[in-house]
Amino acid sequence: MTYRLFGCLFFSLIVCLGVLLLPSTPAQAAIDSYVARYLHVTEPIDLEVSDRETRSFSPxxxxxxxxxxxxSCQTCHVGGSTISFPEVSLSLEKLKGAMPSRDNINGLVAYMRKPMTYDGSEETYWCREVPESWLTQAQVENLAAFILTAAKKAPGWGTETF
Incomplete structure (x- = not known):
């Protein structure tokens, strides 16, 4: 009995030491597997902030x-499609065609802060407004960066065949 208990304690100690001695890469742990595998983002990428400016976004x-x-968005925008309005998806083509254009960080952030109809003629209540109290400027810019990256790189993003 004592040998069995000693063996279990010794095994537990070895496992704990092994876990503690494994090399850790905290930056790698923070990279979502979908972002690395399907969007192929493992290094910083440059995205258009406006027509004249780009900014680097890390993985x-x-x-x-x-x-x-x-x-916050996936309930209505599964795979970049829009459940309530399938003809207006989050594909790059549709983002470019909106008025004003939503194919850059500033355009998407402006839309999220004050959602407008696709033609830009009036406010819409189909998409929820994202106030600063809900997501900070940095968080909403990261959200826009994900959407734009997915629109450019994810297979089937914003199409009915994802």
């Missing part, structure tokens, strides 16, 4: 944007 920022998307 961690894109992953944080994906997390915000999963928590």
């Amino acid at each position: 961690e920022e894109i992953s944080q944007g994906k997390q915000s998307f999963s928590q």
